[in-house]
Amino acid sequence: xxxxxxxxxxxxxxxxxxxxxxxxxxxxxxxxxxxxxxxxxxxxxxxxxxxxxxxxxxxxxxxxxxxxxxxxxxxxxxxxxxxxxxxxxxxxxxxxxxxxxxxxxxxxxxxxxxxxxxxxxxxxxxxxxxxxxxxxxxxxxxxxxxxxxxxxxxxxxxxxxxxxxxxxxxxxxxxxxxxxxxxxxxx
Amino acid sequence: xxxxxxxxxxxxxxxxxxxxxxxxxxxxxxxxxxxxxxxxxxxxxxxxxxxxxxxxxxxxxxxxxxxxxxxxxxxxxxxxxxxxxxxxxxxxxxxxxxxxxxxxxxxxxxxxxxxxxxxxxxxxxxxxxxxxxxxxxxxxxxxxxxxxxxxxxxxxxxxxxxxxxxxxxxxxxxxxxxxxxxxxxxxxxxxxxxxxxxxxxxxxxxxxxxxxx
Numbered sequence: 233x234x235x236x237x238x239x240x241x242x243x244x245x246x247x248x249x250x251x252x253x254x255x256x257x258x259x260x261x262x263x264x265x266x267x268x269x270x271x272x273x274x275x276x277x278x279x280x281x282x283x284x285x286x287x288x289x290x291x292x293x294x295x296x297x298x299x300x301x302x303x304x305x306x307x308x309x310x311x312x313x314x315x316x317x318x319x320x321x322x323x324x325x326x327x328x329x330x331x332x333x334x335x336x337x338x339x340x341x342x343x344x345x346x347x348x349x350x351x352x353x354x355x356x357x358x359x360x361x362x363x364x365x366x367x368x369x370x371x372x373x374x375x376x377x378x379x380x381x382x383x384x385x386x387x388x389x390x391x392x393x394x395x396x397x398x399x400x401x402x403x404x405x406x407x408x409x410x411x412x413x414x415x416x417x418x419x
Numbered sequence: 420x421x422x423x424x425x426x427x428x429x430x431x432x433x434x435x436x437x438x439x440x441x442x443x444x445x446x447x448x449x450x451x452x453x454x455x456x457x458x459x460x461x462x463x464x465x466x467x468x469x470x471x472x473x474x475x476x477x478x479x480x481x482x483x484x485x486x487x488x489x490x491x492x493x494x495x496x497x498x499x500x501x502x503x504x505x506x507x508x509x510x511x512x513x514x515x516x517x518x519x520x521x522x523x524x525x526x527x528x529x530x531x532x533x534x535x536x537x538x539x540x541x542x543x544x545x546x547x548x549x550x551x552x553x554x555x556x557x558x559x560x561x562x563x564x565x566x567x568x569x570x571x572x573x574x575x576x577x578x579x580x581x582x583x584x585x586x587x588x589x590x591x592x593x594x595x596x597x598x599x600x601x602x603x604x605x606x607x608x609x610x611x612x613x614x615x616x617x618x619x620x621x622x623x624x625x626x627x628x629x630x631x632x
Contacts, residue, residue: 256605263477274533278577286575319488361500363488392470407470
C-alpha cells in the first residue's frame with residue numbers, strides 16, 4: 233500500500249512537472265542573451281549616457297563548454313555551425329552597414345559560420361525566425377566573409393558574442409573555449 | 420500515511436531545492452540600475468575572462484505561433500509569425516513575489532535587465548486598440564486583482580526606467596492564481612478564440628493579455 237502511494241505520488245509529481253514544462257517553459261540549458269553596439273546600449277540609455285544611436289545587436293543562445301572539446305570536436309571543422317543553440321542566432325542592423333565590402337540593408341539577419349582550424353567563414357543569411365542551422369538555405373545568403381582564428385589565453389566557458397570597436401570598424405566577436413574570431417562591420 | 424506525506428513533502432522540497440540551485444554568475448551592472456528582482460551571486464564557478472558570463476536572470480524568447488522557429492524548420496513555406504517576446508527570467512529564490520520582489524501599484528518591468536520587448540510582425544488589436552506591426556517594450560503595474568499592461572515605444576531601453584510619454588497603449592487585465600508555483604518568471608503565448616494570449620506567469624499568479632489578429 234505504502235509502495236503504491238509512493239509510486240502514485242512520484243508519477244503525479246513527474247507528470248505535473250512534464251505538463252508544467254510543455255505549457256510554461258523551464259529555463260534553457262543554453263540561455264539566450266543579447267549584445268548591443270554600442271556595448272550595453274540599453275543600460276547607457278537609462279543613465280542618459282548615450283553618445284551614438286544603436287548600430288547593431290545580436291541575440292543568441294549560450295551553450296557551455298562543460299569540459300568538452302569544442303572546436304574540432306563538438307563543432308566539427310568544415311561544417312556549418314549555428315553559432316549558438318536553440319533559435320538561430322540573429323543579428324539586427326539599425327542602419328545600412330558594410331560587411332566584406334558589401335552593403336547590407338538595415339534589418340534582421342541570421343548568422344552562421346563554417347569553422348576551421350585557422351579561419352572561419354561567417355555567413356549572413358536572410359532567413360530569420362528559424363531554429364538552428366538544420367534547414368540552412370544557401371540561396372538566402374547575403375554575404376560570406378572569411379576571418380582568421382585568434383587564440384585567447386583565458387578560456388571562455390559560455391559562448392560569448394559581443395562587439396569590439398577597432399578604429400573605423402566594429403568587430404562582431406565570437407569567443408568560446410580558447411578561440412576568438414572577429415567579423416568586421418563598417419558603419 | 421502521515422509518514423508518507425512528510426517524506427513526500429521532504430522529497431519535493433529537496434527536488435525543488437536542488438533544481439533551483441543557482442549556478443550562474445551575474446554580469447556586472449551599475450549599482451544604480453540594480454533592483455531586488457535580480458540577485459547577486461557569490462563565489463562564481465566560471466573562470467574569469469574578458470567576455471561576459473551568463474546572466475543570473477537568463478534571457479528567453481517565445482513566439483506565436485508557439486515554437487514558430489521549429490515549425491519553420493519543418494516547413495520553410497510557413498507564413499510569417501505573429502508575435503515574439505524577448506525577456507529575462509528572474510527567479511523567486513524563496514522570496515515572496517508581491518510586496519517582496521515587486522510591489523502593488525508600482526511599475527514592474529516584467530523581467531530583468533534589458534526592458535522586455537514584444538515584436539508584432541503584423542498589425543494586431545488589443546482591447547479594441549489597433550497596435551501597428553513593430554517592436555515595443557512591455558511593462559506592467561500589478562494590483563491585487565488586476566494588472567495594467569503597457570506597451571511603450573522606447574525600445575532598446577533598460578527595464579528599470581520607463582518613459583511614460585512613449586506609452587502606446589495601457590490595458591487592464593484580470594489576474595488569477597494558478598495551483599502551482601513557478602520559480603522562474605515566464606511569458607509565453609497561447610492560442611485563443613480571437614488570436615492569442617500573452618500569458619504572464621510567476622509564483623502562483625497568471626495574467627493573460629488578449630491579442631486579436
